[in-house]
Amino acid sequence: MAFLLEVCANSVASAIAAEKGGAKRVELCAGISEGGTTPSIGEIKAARKHLNIDIHVIIRPRGGDFLYSSLELDIMKQDILACKQFGIDGVVFGLLHPDGSIDKVLNKELVELAYPMKTTFHRAFDMCKDPYKSLEDIIELGFDILLTSGMKNKAIDGVDIIKELILKANNRIVIMPGSGIDEAKIKDIAQKTGATNFHVSVRKKVDGSMEFRKHDINMGSVSDISEYETKITDEFRVKRIVDILSEI
DSSP, X not given: OOOEEEEEESSHHHHHHHHHHTOSEEEEOBOGGGTOBOOOHHHHHHHHHHOOSEEEEEOOSSSSOSOOOHHHHHHHHHHHHHHHHTTOSEEEEOOBOTTSSBOHHXXXXXXXXXXXXXXXXXXXXXXXXXXXXXXXHHHHHTOSEEEEOSSSSSGGGGHHHHHXXXXXXXXXXXXXXXXXXXXXXXXXXXXXXOOOEEEEOOEEEEEOOOSSOOSSOOSSSOTTSOTTEEEEEOHHHHHHHHHHHHTO
């Protein structure tokens, strides 16, 4: 069976590491601590310059919920057009109504604007009210991929729903499990769900090169995040996951 591994990359450096590890696609994001937000124009252009594999860019102007204002929608449209201009392969987004249903009107606008790029409906799906009605709406809208953890925090806990979604989708859309998938869980999730596409975030901490360090000041609001380290995709963990999938 042929499997495809997508890596959530928080930078161009992470995306390059993912490609070296054998990933076939990256989802390029900023704001990982918020669940992923749209990266900068420079990040998107540099990723396209340095990568040969497919790049999908998250279109999410802020963290929080998935009910957007008209101003935020305009920002999302401009980001989609920029991705198209820079030769990006796909975009990732999802909009909900206040009642937890899929906003078919606004999602349709963005799907049509994104064409011919691929479109992924992201884990906004896991915040919806009715997964099976939402699945049909997303298929009707023309999305190519649905990213989901099976309505749970971690995909390993949502395998039953993921399996049911794959059966109900019946090859009309790619159902891609994501959230908390690593070397220890990938085989189990693959075998229990029947999925062929997987979304992983396997990063390692990298110590910065600053010699002079001040430890009593934080640049951000999360005090337990060090100013002197970053996180980057672990090329070797990606390779281990690719190798595990190849043996199934």
